[in-house]
Amino acid sequence: MRLRNLKKPVIVGLGMFLVLAALTQLLAYFWYRSARETEIRRLTNQANAKKERVIITLSNSLSSTRTLAFIVEEYGVPGNFDSIGQKLLKTNPLADAIELLHGGVITHVYPLRGNEAAMGYNILDDTVRHSGALIAIRRKDFYFAGPVNLVQGGVAVIGRQPIFVDGKFWGFAAVLIKLSSLIKATGIDIDSNHDFRYQLSRVHQEDGREEFFLPGGNIPNEHDFVTIEVPNTEWKLYVTSLKQNEIYTHVWGLSALGLLFSIVGGIFSWYITVQPEKLKRLVNHRTSQLMMEKELSDSIINSLPGIFYLYDKDRRFFRWNRNFQIISGYSAEEVKRMHPLDFFEKDEKELLREKIDTVFREGRADVEAHLYTKSKKKITYYFTGNVAYFDGKTYLIGMGIDITQRVQAEKDIQELNAQLQATVERLQARNNDLQQFSYVVSHNLRSPIARILGLSSIFHQDASDHSMIVEKITEATAQLDEIVKDISSIISARNIEEKYEYILFNDELKSVLKLLNDEIQKSRADIAVDFSKAEGVVTVKSYLNSIFYNLLSNAIKYRMPDVPLKIYIATNLYEQGICLTVRDNGIGIDLARNGEKIFVLYKRFGPASVPGKGIGLCLIKNQVESLNGKIDVISNPNEGSTFNIYLPTSHGRSTAE
Amino acid sequence: MEEAPRSSHVMLIDDDHVTNIVNRKIIHFNYPSVRISTYIDAAIALKQLRQWAETDIAQLPDLIFLDINMPDMDGWDFLDEFIKLPPLVQQRTKVIMLTSSVDINDITKARTYKPVIDFLSKPLDKGNLKTLIKHEAA
Numbered sequence: 001m002r003l004r005n006l007k008k009p010v011i012v013g014l015g016m017f018l019v020l021a022a023l024t025q026l027l028a029y030f031w032y033r034s035a036r037e038t039e040i041r042r043l044t045n046q047a048n049a050k051k052e053r054v055i056i057t058l059s060n061s062l063s064s065t066r067t068l069a070f071i072v073e074e075y076g077v078p079g080n081f082d083s084i085g086q087k088l089l090k091t092n093p094l095a096d097a098i099e100l101l102h103g104g105v106i107t108h109v110y111p112l113r114g115n116e117a118a119m120g121y122n123i124l125d126d127t128v129r130h131s132g133a134l135i136a137i138r139r140k141d142f143y144f145a146g147p148v149n150l151v152q153g154g155v156a157v158i159g160r161q162p163i164f165v166d167g168k169f170w171g172f173a174a175v176l177i178k179l180s181s182l183i184k185a186t187g188i189d190i191d192s193n194h195d196f197r198y199q200l201s202r203v204h205q206e207d208g209r210e211e212f213f214l215p216g217g218n219i220p221n222e223h224d225f226v227t228i229e230v231p232n233t234e235w236k237l238y239v240t241s242l243k244q245n246e247i248y249t250h251v252w253g254l255s256a257l258g259l260l261f262s263i264v265g266g267i268f269s270w271y272i273t274v275q276p277e278k279l280k281r282l283v284n285h286r287t288s289q290l291m292m293e294k295e296l297s298d299s300i301i302n303s304l305p306g307i308f309y310l311y312d313k314d315r316r317f318f319r320w321n322r323n324f325q326i327i328s329g330y331s332a333e334e335v336k337r338m339h340p341l342d343f344f345e346k347d348e349k350e351l352l353r354e355k356i357d358t359v360f361r362e363g364r365a366d367v368e369a370h371l372y373t374k375s376k377k378k379i380t381y382y383f384t385g386n387v388a389y390f391d392g393k394t395y396l397i398g399m400g401i402d403i404t405q406r407v408q409a410e411k412d413i414q415e416l417n418a419q420l421q422a423t424v425e426r427l428q429a430r431n432n433d434l435q436q437f438s439y440v441v442s443h444n445l446r447s448p449i450a451r452i453l454g455l456s457s458i459f460h461q462d463a464s465d466h467s468m469i470v471e472k473i474t475e476a477t478a479q480l481d482e483i484v485k486d487i488s489s490i491i492s493a494r495n496i497e498e499k500y501e502y503i504l505f506n507d508e509l510k511s512v513l514k515l516l517n518d519e520i521q522k523s524r525a526d527i528a529v530d531f532s533k534a535e536g537v538v539t540v541k542s543y544l545n546s547i548f549y550n551l552l553s554n555a556i557k558y559r560m561p562d563v564p565l566k567i568y569i570a571t572n573l574y575e576q577g578i579c580l581t582v583r584d585n586g587i588g589i590d591l592a593r594n595g596e597k598i599f600v601l602y603k604r605f606g607p608a609s610v611p612g613k614g615i616g617l618c619l620i621k622n623q624v625e626s627l628n629g630k631i632d633v634i635s636n637p638n639e640g641s642t643f644n645i646y647l648p649t650s651h652g653r654s655t656a657e
Numbered sequence: 658m659e660e661a662p663r664s665s666h667v668m669l670i671d672d673d674h675v676t677n678i679v680n681r682k683i684i685h686f687n688y689p690s691v692r693i694s695t696y697i698d699a700a701i702a703l704k705q706l707r708q709w710a711e712t713d714i715a716q717l718p719d720l721i722f723l724d725i726n727m728p729d730m731d732g733w734d735f736l737d738e739f740i741k742l743p744p745l746v747q748q749r750t751k752v753i754m755l756t757s758s759v760d761i762n763d764i765t766k767a768r769t770y771k772p773v774i775d776f777l778s779k780p781l782d783k784g785n786l787k788t789l790i791k792h793e794a795a
Contacts, residue, residue: 442758443726446779447673450757454679454780461686472675 009277013270020265024258032251036224039241043226046196047239051228053186058159058232060092061175062142065161068100068173072163077107085110094185096156097176104133107171115176117152131204132234136160137169144233147179147202147213155179155213157233179213188214188237199238210236306401307371307381313360313394315339327402329374340396345372359385359396368407371400380404422628432622444483448476503544504536505571505580512548519556525565534571534578537647543623547580550616551643555584557610560638577629577649585640591633598633620645668718669695670702670735671755672727676779680722680755683781694718699727699735706739710746717746722755722781725763732756736770747772755779 067088071078077100078084085098089110097115100108104124109115124130132145139162146157156179160172183189188198200213212218225240241247301308301321307328308321317335325332328343340356341349348369358365364386370378385398452473459469509529513520520527537544552567559565568583589598599621624631628648635641665688669680677695684693696702702721709716725732732754740747754767754776767773777785 439758439760442760443756447757450779451673451675451679454676454683457780457782458679458682458686462682472678476675 009270009274012273013266016269017262017266020262021259024262025255028251028254028258031254032247035247035250039243039247040224040226043196043224043239043241044228047226047228047237050186050188050198050237050239051230054182054188054230054235054237057094057182057185058144058230061095061144061159061177062161062232064088064092064095064098065142065159065173065175068098069161069163072100072170072173073165077102081108082110082112092175094177094181095175096178096181099158099174099176100171101160101174102171103169104130104171106174115152118150121151132158133160133172135234136162136172140164142232144230144235150176157182159232183214195242197240197242199240201236201238202234203236204234304399306399308399309340310388310395310397311340312396315341315356318395327373327379328371334374343371344369345378355383356385356396359387359398360394363387368403380407425628426626432625445480445487448480448483451476452480499540500538501541502536502538503541505531505544506535508541508544509548509569512545512552515549516552516556519553523556523559523565525556525559525567527567527569530568530570532571533573537578537649539627539647540623543627546623547620547645548582550620551582554616555582555586555641557612558584558586558641560585560587574646576646578647580645580647581642582645583640583642588637588639588641589633589635590637591635599631665690665720666692666694666716666718668702668706668721669693670699670721670727670732671695671724672697673724676724680781683783684786687783687786699723699730699732703730703735703738706742706746706750710743714745714749717749719750721750721752722777723752725754725756733766736767736773739772740770753777755781 068084071084081100085108088098089095098108098110099106099115099118101123104122106118106121106123109118112119123133132143135145136143142159142161144157144159147155148158150156156176159175159177161174162172163170183200188200198214199218201210202213203210224244225238228237228239229235230237301319302323304321304323307324308319309317309324310319311317317338317340320335325335328335330338341352344352351367352369355365355367364384366382366384368380368382371381372378380403381400382403383398383400385396388395388397455469455473455476459466506529513527555567556565563585566585568581570581572579572581591598599617621631624645624647630646631643632646633641633643667684669677671677671680674697677697681693681695684691694705696705706717723732723735730738736752739752750772751774752770752772754763754773755778756763756776757779759776759778764776767776
């Protein structure tokens with residue numbers, strides 16, 4: 001493929017070169033031929049012109065010889081040959097001499113001087129020179145012979161007019177023109193423009209030998225030339241061009257230029273052809289790169305753990321990953337036609353619309369929402385959106401990550417935290433209980449023991465007062481017993497703390513009132529009850545019993561000495577459950593002074609005369625707290641006390657345990 | 658029977674009557690010359706101290722055995738008030754906490770009061786009493 005791609009431009013280039021070379025060479029050839037034809041025509045014209053010139057030049061001689069021949073034929077040999085000759089020469093300035101021959105013998109010559117040697121010479125005897133004379137006799141007309149080497153010296157042409165007297169050959173009237181004069185007169189020596197070169201030859205009748213008269217010898221064969229025969233002579237006039245070389249130069253130049261042009265053309269064609277190939281290869285390369293990038297981006301977006309989406313400002317989807325289809329349940333065709341809000345339920349559409357607007361307005365946004373699938377499943381997702389620009393258009397590009405597990409985990413953690421918190425609180429409460437318990441054990445239990453130890457140590461040192469000591473030891477022992485009973489009751493109360501049951505407030509109150517019957521009778525307490533708001537509660541029976549018992553016995557114990565005791569017991573609802581209120585009109589507590597100590601174990605605020613261990617309120621507080629509840633008190637000295645016990649009804653323990 | 662240093666005065670503050678009787682007897686057995694005053698109400702004891710500080714410094718006790726758990730004013734309340742008495746009182750009178758149970762938190766708390774020199778568990782006995790009185794005398 002690649003090789004072929006590379007070969008093609010070379011072939012095209014080479015082809016173009018060959019075609020151009022052929023054309024240009026053909027053109028050069030045609031030009032050459034046309035130039036040669038033109039040249040030959042020119043030569044022919046020139047030759048004809050020169051021939052005319054020669055003919056005209058020679059025609060003077062013709063008239064001279066004819067005149068002399070006429071005279072001889074009509075009047076016989078003239079006596080005044082010299083004067084005739086002189087006149088004839090005057091009319092024919094080119095001629096060098098006029099001769100009269102009788103038979104073949106030169107009888108008269110004008111001018112004689114310089115030509116003496118010719119006198120009496122018989123030309124017909126001269127085999128070398130007689131050919132022209134013989135032709136003239138045969139033709140019975142004027143005929144130029146020569147050029148010949150004259151007997152008297154020099155080279156000349158001789159025009160001879162045969163003279164017939166009574167139909168019989170008599171002799172010749174001849175004109176002698178020096179070759180040099182002839183050449184000069186006809187202008188065939190050297191062309192003034194150096195355009196042409198001439199040659200004059202004589203073809204010997206006898207042997208066909210050709211003799212050249214002009215310098216330069218034969219016309220070179222390779223040159224174009226034109227030959228023309230001069231009438232009434234044995235001569236051939238050659239005309240050849242001096243520009244012959246120019247034509248060659250031109251034609252070679254043209255050819256070379258053509259070749260150069262062909263080479264350039266070939267290269268140019270190759271280059272032109274190679275460009276699209278290069279471009280094609282570049283395009284292919286880029287295309288494959290783009291394909292690779294597309295594949296890469298496809299594989300990236302498909303490998304994303306979440307869903308990927310890209311849509312434009314008109315909310316038309318352009319790209320999305322496989323996960324998007326798998327999770328949403330919609331096919332690619334469906335997604336193409338869908339609006340981003342189609343993937344959400346009604347109640348979340350407005351939120352999503354806002355977020356999408358935010359992305360296009362501010363560049364980015366994210367949201368937690370539920371992807372609503374084709375199968376009407378809702379999956380908690382975290383969606384991101386970023387604005388992106390491609391090809392001058394605005395898009396939203398983003399991802400969604402399934403956070404169901406995270407949300408669930410968060411919920412679990414929150415639940416666990418709440419449980420942990422509850423456990424911590426419970427443990428703290430238990431720790432408090434334990435601390436109190438240990439305090440009870442260490443203090444109250446040890447207190448009578450210390451007393452017994454002290455008493456017995458006195459007894460050892462001084463037994464005199466033994467009856468008092470034994471009495472006190474007995475007392476302390478009884479106290480010890482009571483405390484041990486208390487502790488065991490607390491321990492047993494703790495052991496049943498898990499047992500929650502539904503208890504009617506009224507039932508529990510009744511049993512406590514029965515227990516406190518004597519004190520109530522004694523104090524003549526007026527007890528008002530209103531359980532209409534909440535009649536019962538799920539709780540630990542013994543705790544509720546302890547709450548009623550301790551609050552009521554406190555109310556009786558710390559009543560005003562001279563005011564009739566009134567106790568009001570009621571239930572009310574609050575946000576988390578039921579509030580139990582016990583209000584009295586007793587002596588009250590100075591909360592400003594003792595607020596934080598009121599629920600502390602063995603703290604007593606009433607008069608020392610009133611019996612009590614200082615354990616009741618502390619016990620209630622711990623019991624209420626172990627029910628996940630709360631206790632508070634509103635009180636002022638001499639204004640009575642109001643205890644509110646808040647019992648949450650949605651506490652975890654009743655259901656969890 | 659050992660010689661009590663000077664004419665010492667010991668104050669016992671405890672809401673438990675029996676404890677006071679026992680402690681008084683134990684101290685008396687060991688140091689018959691020591692003057693012992695007992696109070697079942699810390700507030701009254703404080704009132705008495707304040708009065709002595711103002712009128713007759715010589716009456717001030719050398720040692721106070723102080724219970725912690727008492728109704729109304731407990732040992733801590735007493736100490737809070739005691740340290741407000743004139744510096745002379747605190748120079749002369751030292752306090753020993755005497756409780757039925759020894760709680761580490763109580764010991765730590767007691768150390769924050771300068772006049773408190775020791776923390777003992779009931780009942781008082783001859784051994785620790787001896788060490789204490791000697792210590793006090795020194």
